[in-house]
Amino acid sequence: MSHASDDPQPLTASPGAPLRGALKPPGDKSISHRAMILGLLAVGETRVEGLLEGDDVLRTAAAAEALGAGVERLGEGRWLVRGVGIGGMSDPAATLDFGNAGTGSRLMMGVVGGQPVTATFDGDASLRSRPMRRILDPLVKMGTEVVSEAAGGRVPLTLRGPREAIPITYETPAASAQIKSAVLLAGLNAPGTTTVIEAAATRDHTERMLRLFGAEVAVTPHGPGGQGRAVALTGQPTLRGTDVIVPADPSSAAFPLVAALVVPGSEVTLRGVMMNPLRIGLITTLLEMGAEIERTNEREEGGETVADLRVRASRLKGVDVPPERAPSMIDEYPVLAVAASFAEGTTRMAGLHELRVKESDRLEAVAAGLEANGVRFEVQGDDLVVHGDGAAPQGGGTVATHLDHRIAMAFLVMGLATREPVTVDDGAMIATSFPSFLPTMRELGGRIEA
Ligand SMILES: O=C(O)C1=C[C@@H](OP(=O)(O)O)[C@@H](O)[C@H](O)C1
Ligand SMILES: C=C(OP(=O)(O)O)C(=O)O
Structure with a gap:
């Protein structure tokens, strides 16, 4: 898994001021x-x-x-x-x-x-x-x-x-x-x-x-x-x-959403996010963890229910995420692992074998990223267990992204709230699913630099 893009673009996220503002995530x-x-x-x-x-x-x-x-x-x-x-x-x-x-x-x-x-x-x-x-x-x-x-x-x-x-x-x-x-x-x-x-x-x-x-x-x-x-x-x-x-993509919304939860003092509104029940396992899980996510202005758009999500920085607690929830949040585990590293207590994510055949082996890539940034965790078979102590992880690591956009975005979100900045070795692949990620996060007040 030593893949890198032809023109790797390292990026560094640094902790800073609260995130504020409203945005519509890109199309699904x-x-x-x-x-x-x-x-x-x-x-x-x-x-x-x-x-x-x-x-x-x-x-x-x-x-x-x-x-x-x-x-x-x-x-x-x-x-x-x-x-x-x-x-x-x-x-x-x-x-x-x-x-x-x-x-x-x-x-x-x-x-x-x-x-x-x-x-x-x-x-x-x-x-x-x-x-x-x-x-x-x-x-x-x-x-x-x-x-x-x-x-x-x-x-x-x-x-x-x-x-x-x-x-x-x-x-x-x-x-x-x-x-x-x-x-x-x-x-x-x-x-x-x-x-x-x-x-x-x-x-x-x-x-x-x-x-x-x-x-x-x-x-x-x-x-x-x-x-x-x-x-x-x-x-x-x-x-x-x-x-x-095309309604806004809940899998892309996940990144500013988790960023708003973990950066202290943040308040962010995500507009028009698709609420298809087979896509919102992450929101279910974050609510169980104690996240303040208010779902308002529900309406129909293009045959799907969409809603605005008002998200406030929250004290999260660890939970068990059952394997049967995986299909409804399969692309969201990297960023959930990041949220779990800020939570108080243990989060167990079970039944993640499909993560091994995504753009990278996401179970390995997430584990390596947590390791590099001082988060306590275990990989037990196809389960990922993350231990948080309710405080910001150390950070300071460099994360190998293996041509995987979700690994890059998840660890940049982490670096907005860790004690030390977090670097990802290549952000080029972010353009595959969320080309406006950098300007969007910067507009909210996030510090992400090349
Ligand atoms: O059908 C789709 O649009 C997708 C299905 C999922 O993959 P699998 O079918 O391999 O689970 C998901 O990970 C991918 O991002 C998009
Ligand atoms: C797994 C993903 O996409 P794909 O399978 O289309 O490469 C994803 O976007 O997280």
């Missing part, structure tokens, strides 16, 4: 990828508002264009996609380079894998290290040919899709919205019903957006306690281009 990354992808697969025009213009999503937009869509930027966050319809894609002239993006690459593998096109997928050193077998296995059952792949089922890899996909029923081996989505997207070109069964419900943006574009998707509770889902898609619908409004 998951929904932004899906808007581009369904825009490609629809007939007619899709207009997107509030698109996250982060590197990950821009790569998905470029891939949609390479597969035949017309993609045009109309203004800030406003995009127009002219779709080709299911079955209407053409072979891209060059390799589809997804950069750092697991979601973009894996969902597009589902698209290509279900249609009569051939495409090569690649990405940066981080993406090249991530497992793709979890996507290829169901796609092969649906008729996709894996023409070539790097060792261990990784990118670069080339897929050739069938004339028509085979409809399957697939039980996902991991709680992963990316696996679920890839199978459903391939199922769009299957003559019959494609069903995905997941043991624990994961984010449901693909299902919601498929319906918005005109597909028939039936979702029923599954398994003991009804915690899982069976998602059944009726194949070969005509998807019609439509308007998509």
Whole structure:
């Protein structure tokens, strides 16, 4: 895991004055990828508002264009996609380079894998290290040919899709919205019903957006306690281009939110944050820890509930975070570990195995960052246990980010409130999901310098 970007940008966060102000976090990354992808697969025009213009999503937009869509930027966050319809894609002239993006690459593998096109997928050193077998296995059952792949089922890899996909029923081996989505997207070109069964419900943006574009998707509770889902898609619908409004990303909101909790005297309002129940495990957890987070002005935006969150600096206490909460906060554990290091008592985060296959091995990367900054913790199997004593950790460390935006942002948040500044070795990847992170944090009063 010695990956670094071509042009590493070290950043240092220093403790300082309280954070104050209001902001709207950037558009949701998951929904932004899906808007581009369904825009490609629809007939007619899709207009997107509030698109996250982060590197990950821009790569998905470029891939949609390479597969035949017309993609045009109309203004800030406003995009127009002219779709080709299911079955209407053409072979891209060059390799589809997804950069750092697991979601973009894996969902597009589902698209290509279900249609009569051939495409090569690649990405940066981080993406090249991530497992793709979890996507290829169901796609092969649906008729996709894996023409070539790097060792261990990784990118670069080339897929050739069938004339028509085979409809399957697939039980996902991991709680992963990316696996679920890839199978459903391939199922769009299957003559019959494609069903995905997941043991624990994961984010449901693909299902919601498929319906918005005109597909028939039936979702029923599954398994003991009804915690899982069976998602059944009726194949070969005509998807019609439509308007998509992208709400603010709760996973990006998490960084200024935790910063406001741990920097003494802070008060910050986050506007229009998506409150999809399958995405807000972090807020549930922070409330249990004693965080003052007031949820106001709830309203509907683009088919999702959004709210304003008023956050005040709070005395946090340690809690147990149950493993079944992981899917609803999977990307938020690095910043939760930071919050836990300021809390009084022990926070146990259980069942974090999926963190090992993100942009970095996040369990290892978080542990190393805590270690470097004087936080007491243990990694017990796939659990992370953080011991806080209700005071600011020492800080003063340099954190290796391993091409991982969330590791970079989490430890910069930490450094706004530790006793000594915290340095991250490379902040370049922050642009993948939260390009305005630095100006946003600085506007609130945070001291983060190159
Ligand atoms: O479907 C999505 O948009 C995402 C699903 C999650 O990944 P997994 O499906 O691997 O859990 C998450 O970590 C990622 O940031 C976005
Ligand atoms: C895991 C993440 O993204 P992806 O899988 O799309 O690279 C993330 O954004 O934290």
